[in-house]
Amino acid sequence: QQIQEDLNKQLFDNLVGFLRQSHSERQEKTTEWTCRMKSTEIPTAALVLGVNVTDHDLTFRSLAEVLQSSITPYTALLEAKDCPGIKNLMQKLMGQLMNCSTNVDSLEEEDYVQVFQKKVRCSMTSLVDWYENATKKTDCETPRKKRASSSGHCQNPPVVVIFKDMESFSTKVLQDFIVISSQHIHEFPLVLIFGIATSPMIIHSLLPHSVSSLLCIELFQSLSCTEHLSTIIDKVLLTAQFPFKLGEKVLQVLINIFLYHDFSVQNFIKGYQLCIMEHFYSQPLSILCCELVEANKRVNSLSHSQCENIRRLSSFRRYVESQAAEKQIALLTEDTFLKETVKKLLEDLVVYHENYVLVLRCLHILTSSLPKYPLGKQIRELHCACLEGQVWETEEYESFLQLARMLNKPDLVTVLQQCVEIFESSSGKEFDKAVEKLKDFLTQFQKLEEAFQEQDVSVSSQKELQKKTDLYHLQKTLLEMKESRRSKKMTKFEMLRLEVVDYIDSLVRSYLVPADHKTLHEAVYFNTASVLREHLTAAPRIALHTALNNPYCYLKNEALKTDGESISSKAPDICIVYKLHLECGRLINLVDWLEAFSTVVMAAEGLNADAASSDQVDDIIHARFIRAVSELELLGFIKPSKQKTDHVARLTWGGC
Numbered sequence: 001q002q003i004q005e006d007l008n009k010q011l012f013d014n015l016v017g018f019l020r021q022s023h024s025e026r027q028e029k030t031t032e033w034t035c036r037m038k039s040t041e042i043p044t045a046a047l048v049l050g051v052n053v054t055d056h057d058l059t060f061r062s063l064a065e066v067l068q069s070s071i072t073p074y075t076a077l078l079e080a081k082d083c084p085g086i087k088n089l090m091q092k093l094m095g096q097l098m099n100c101s102t103n104v105d106s107l108e109e110e111d112y113v114q115v116f117q118k119k120v121r122c123s124m125t126s127l128v129d130w131y132e133n134a135t136k137k138t139d140c141e142t143p144r145k146k147r148a149s150s151s152g153h154c155q156n157p158p159v160v161v162i163f164k165d166m167e168s169f170s171t172k173v174l175q176d177f178i179v180i181s182s183q184h185i186h187e188f189p190l191v192l193i194f195g196i197a198t199s200p201m202i203i204h205s206l207l208p209h210s211v212s213s214l215l216c217i218e219l220f221q222s223l224s225c226t227e228h229l230s231t232i233i234d235k236v237l238l239t240a241q242f243p244f245k246l247g248e249k250v251l252q253v254l255i256n257i258f259l260y261h262d263f264s265v266q267n268f269i270k271g272y273q274l275c276i277m278e279h280f281y282s283q284p285l286s287i288l289c290c291e292l293v294e295a296n297k298r299v300n301s302l303s304h305s306q307c308e309n310i311r312r313l314s315s316f317r318r319y320v321e322s323q324a325a326e327k328q329i330a331l332l333t334e335d336t337f338l339k340e341t342v343k344k345l346l347e348d349l350v351v352y353h354e355n356y357v358l359v360l361r362c363l364h365i366l367t368s369s370l371p372k373y374p375l376g377k378q379i380r381e382l383h384c385a386c387l388e389g390q391v392w393e394t395e396e397y398e399s400f401l402q403l404a405r406m407l408n409k410p411d412l413v414t415v416l417q418q419c420v421e422i423f424e425s426s427s428g429k430e431f432d433k434a435v436e437k438l439k440d441f442l443t444q445f446q447k448l449e450e451a452f453q454e455q456d457v458s459v460s461s462q463k464e465l466q467k468k469t470d471l472y473h474l475q476k477t478l479l480e481m482k483e484s485r486r487s488k489k490m491t492k493f494e495m496l497r498l499e500v501v502d503y504i505d506s507l508v509r510s511y512l513v514p515a516d517h518k519t520l521h522e523a524v525y526f527n528t529a530s531v532l533r534e535h536l537t538a539a540p541r542i543a544l545h546t547a548l549n550n551p552y553c554y555l556k557n558e559a560l561k562t563d564g565e566s567i568s569s570k571a572p573d574i575c576i577v578y579k580l581h582l583e584c585g586r587l588i589n590l591v592d593w594l595e596a597f598s599t600v601v602m603a604a605e606g607l608n609a610d611a612a613s614s615d616q617v618d619d620i621i622h623a624r625f626i627r628a629v630s631e632l633e634l635l636g637f638i639k640p641s642k643q644k645t646d647h648v649a650r651l652t653w654g655g656c
Contacts, residue, residue, distance in 0.1 A: 003231060003232060003235055003236070004058070004062075004228075004265075005062070007223050007228060007231060008059065008062060008063075008222070008223075011047075011220060011221075011222050011223070012062070012063060012066045014220055015045060015047070015063065015067075015193070015220060016066065016067070016070055016071060018043075018045055018218055018220075019043075019045075019067070019071050019072075019158060019160065019191055020071065022043035022158075022191060022216075040182040040183070040185060040186075040214055041182070041185070041213075041214055041215060041216040042178065042181055042182055042185055042190055042191070042192055042214060042215050042216065043190075043191045043192070043216050043218075044191070044192040044193070044194065044215040044216060044217045044218070045191070045192070045193045045194070045217075045218055045220055046194050046196055046200050046203060046217050046218070046219050046220065047193055047194060047195055047196060047220045047222065048196045048197075048199070048200060048219065048220065048221050048222065049195060049196065049197060049222045050197060050222065050224060050225050050263065051197050051198070051225075051263055052225040052262065052263040052264045052265065053165070053197055053264075054262060054264040054266055054267060055225065055228075055264055055265050055266050056164060056165070056195060056197070057164070058266060059222070060077055060162060060164050060195060061077075063162070063193075064077055064162065067160055071157060071158070071160070072157030072158050072159070072160055073157065074097050074131070074134075074157055074158070074159045074160065075096075075160045075162065076092070076093050076096040076097055076159075076160070076161050076162065077096070077162050077164060078092055078093065078161065078162065078163055078164065079164050079165060079168075080163075080164075080165050080168035080169045080170070081168070083169065083170075083173055084170065084173070085170075085173060086172075086173050086176045086177060086180075087122065089173055089177055090122040090123065090124070090127075091122045093127070093161060094122050094126065094127055094130070097127070097130070097159065098130065124180050124181065124183075124184050125184075127159075127184075127188075128184055128187045128188050131159060131188040132188070135156055135157075156189060157189075158189035158190065158191045159188060159189065159190050159191070160191050160192075160193060161190065161191070161192050161193070162193040162195065163192070163193065163194050163195060164195045165195055165197070166194040166195055166196055166202065166203070166206070167196070167197060167198060167202055167206075169206075171206050171207070174206060174207060174211075175207060175208070175211045178192075178207070178211050178214055178215065179211060179214065182214040192215070200217075200219055203215075203217065225263045225264070225265055226263075226378075228265050229255075229258060229265055229268060229380070230378050230379065230380060232265060232268070232269070233379070233380045233383070234379055234380075236272075237251075237383075238357050238360065238361075238379065238383060239357060240350065240353045240354040240357060243289050243290055243291065243295075243350075243524050244275075244276055244279065244289055244524060244526070245353070245515065245524050245525045245526070246272070246275060246525070246526055247387065247515070247516070247525045247526060247527030247529070248384055248387035248388045248514075248527075249527060249529035250275060250526055250527060250528070250529045250532055251380075251383070251384060251387070252384055252529075253271075253529050253532050253533055253536070253537075254268055254271045254272065254275075254532070254536075255268075255380060255384070257271065257536055257537065271532065271536055274532065274535055274536070275526045275532060276526075278526065278528065278531055278532070279526040282528070282531075283522065283523070283526075284306065284309050285306070285309055285310060285313070285520075285522065285523045286523065287306075288342075288346060288520070288523040288524070289523055289524045292346060292347060292350050295343075295346050296343050296346070299339050299342050299343050299346070300339060302335075302339060302342075304335060307335045307338050307339070310338065310342060310520075311331070311332060311338070313520065313522050314522075315516070315518065315519045315520060315521055315522060316519055316520060318519070319345070319519040320332065342520065345519045345520050346520060346523075348518075348519075349518055349519075349520060349521070349524065351428070351430070352511075352513075352518055354426065354428065354430075355430055355431075355511045356386075356511055356512060356515075358422055358423060358425075358426055358431065358511075359507050359508060359510075359511040359512055360379070360382060360383060360386065360512060361379070361422050362418075362419040362422055362423070362504070362507070363375075363382060363504070363508055363512070364379045364382050365415055365418045365419060365422075366404060366415050366419075366504060367382065367400060369407065369411050369414070369415055370400070370403045370404065370407070371403070372399075372403060372474065374396040374397070374399040374400045374403070375391070375396050375397065375400050386512045386514065387514055387515060388514070389514055390513070390514060391508070391512060392505070392508055392509050392512075401501060401505060402478055404501045404504075405497060405498055405501050406481065407497065409445060409448075409493065409497075412445070412497060412500060413442065413445050416438050416441055416442050416445075416500065417442065419438055419504075420435055420438050420439060420442070423435045423438070434507065437503060441496070441499075441500050441503075444496055445496065448492060448493055448496065544635065547575075548574065548575050548578040548579070549575070549578065549579060549582075550562070551568075551571055551572060551575050557570075565579075567579050567580070567600055569600050569601065569603045573597075573601075573624045573625070573627065573628040574628045574631050574632065576597060576600050576601070576628070577593070577597060577625070577628040577629060577632060578632060578637070580593060580596050580597060580600075581593070581632065581637065581638065581650060584650060585650070586649060586650055587641055587643070587644065587647045587648070587649055587650070588638065588647060588648050588649075588650060589646065589647055590629075590646050590647065590648060591646060593625075593629075594622070594625050597621070597625050597628075598618075598621050598625075601621055601624070602621075629648070633648075636651060636652075637650070637651055637652050638650055638651060639651060
């Protein structure tokens with residue numbers, strides 16, 4: 001929440017400035033306003049938020065709170081589903097505004113009821129009259145009371161109407177509201193805010209020129225959802241502040257859902273919360289996933305069974321196998337010695353996370369300075385690559401090293417300076433030698449003087465590399481430079497550059513070891529991606545087939561258990577009808593279907609199934625059959641057939 005507030009602060013500040021400016025200009029009747037706006041034009045903010053519609057609700061609620069606290073108490077949030085017509089829109093608008101204008105705490109019980117039950121005709125004239133009365137009442141307040149209730153509002157605060165999903169509103173509703181409002185704009189200050197998910201051009205697509213010309217539009221662009229997600233990952237996941245971590249597969253599932261389904265940061269956070277719950281619910285050793293001081297206290301209170309759980313961890317077994325024979329025996333038999341070792345391992349895990357994040361940021365700075373991004377442009381892509389395995393063994397990493405060895409001097413110096421800042425921000429002394437080494441490189445670069453021809457060759461080769469944007473020309477250029485290097489002696493700059501890249505490569509190999517190589521990583525890392533997929537990536541057809549074919553899976557009723565393809569006579573009617581329809585062909589005879597259904601149902605009721613015939617079927621059973629068939633038709637499994645009136649056509653085939 002704090003990160004989202006920080007990301008939206010600039011946008012909200014710009015909107016508040018726009019509202020203050022438009023309102024003050026209209027009050028002062030300045031020539032600038034007269035030149036910029038006609039008397040019938042409505043100040044309008046076009047707020048482009050992107051296609052991540054599920055995140056818009058939180059953004060608009062935060063915006064409404066900011067406006068109500070700093071600009072005006074008269075703010076209304078309108079949604080298309082609540083405003084199918086202009087009458088509904090006016091009712092919703094006036095209802096929200098009148099609620100805002102009433103101070104419930106200061107009213108008696110009967111006044112409160114009277115205010116909200118009073119019938120007011122919903123029209124723009126009534127809205128104007130209400131606004132005049134509301135502002136007059138505010139002006140007549142005592143200075144003390146006025147200071148307490150104003151909260152920084154303007155003297156005559158504007159009425160702000162926010163259309164949360166402009167694309168979903170009816171064109172006629174928008175046109176009528178804008179035309180009517182423009183005729184009363186000189187009577188009260190009105191400001192519109194359009195929430196747009198696609199493009200600002202949608203305004204001109206929905207509204208004809210005669211209507212859009214009544215708006216004085218200013219465009220506002222929010223931060224893209226991908227940048228928002230990168231910030232969340234950078235400040236929440238890639239930090240040693242929170243002990244809980246996501247494994248590579250789990251993080252990849254959440255990112256794929258974000259990129260290929262909804263672009264919703266809120267849904268990403270909900271998935272993250274689900275991972276936390278699953279981890280602490282399913283992993284017995286998740287009690288150690290906490291701050292180090294608290295974790296040490298919990299280690300001391302571990303029971304013998306919990307110690308055995310630690311000994312069964314695959315990472316701990318690898319650790320035991322790497323120890324001497326005497327220590328192996330102590331770890332497997334003595335709980336006290338095990339607890340002391342676990343404390344040390346947890347401390348090493350915390351140090352690993354701190355060092356991992358610092359080196360990862362340093363590596364990201366270097367990769368983002370290259371003309372190509374073999375390891376990914378975003379830090380989340382680099383993080384996933386490091387979690388997946390030993391990143392230095394991949395082809396992408398080899399390509400990265402080749403590109404890094406061709407960086408020009410200004411870019412390389414900038415990278416080194418930023419890396420020094422990152423390592424100096426660490427509270428520990430782990431990277432003191434690394435800082436000294438990087439500063440030594442910077443000093444050598446400052447003292448380095450090359451011949452003009454050598455500098456020209458290096459710069460021209462870098463420019464040539466940047467021009468070749470496709471993979472074929474890039475590889476060709478790399479091979480040519482490699483051959484040319486063999487035939488000539490390396491310059492001092494090239495040798496120093498090679499030394500810098502090799503040193504950063506050594507840091508990567510030392511500190512970016514995959515998390516699953518660390519002992520006790522299971523206590524803090526959630527790696528069960530299958531559980532996450534089951535919850536987040538819906539498969540409705542499979543779920544529906546399972547529910548109808550095997551109702552015991554969801555109802556957990558022992559009477560519904562069946563063997564193989566048999567039909568339980570105690571199953572719900574729709575399940576019986578569904579399993580019977582699976583045995584039929586393209587066309588299903590309703591009479592035969594009813595007889596089969598009656599046979600199964602009567603067997604459950606203990607009646608003689610042989611005595612049942614089409615003309616002796618009980619009316620209740622007949623009604624149950626009709627209802628079950630209608631439900632199947634509603635779900636899309638069958639449809640009426642035009643070929644035969646007493647048949648229905650089957651629509652689904654194949655197994656799930």
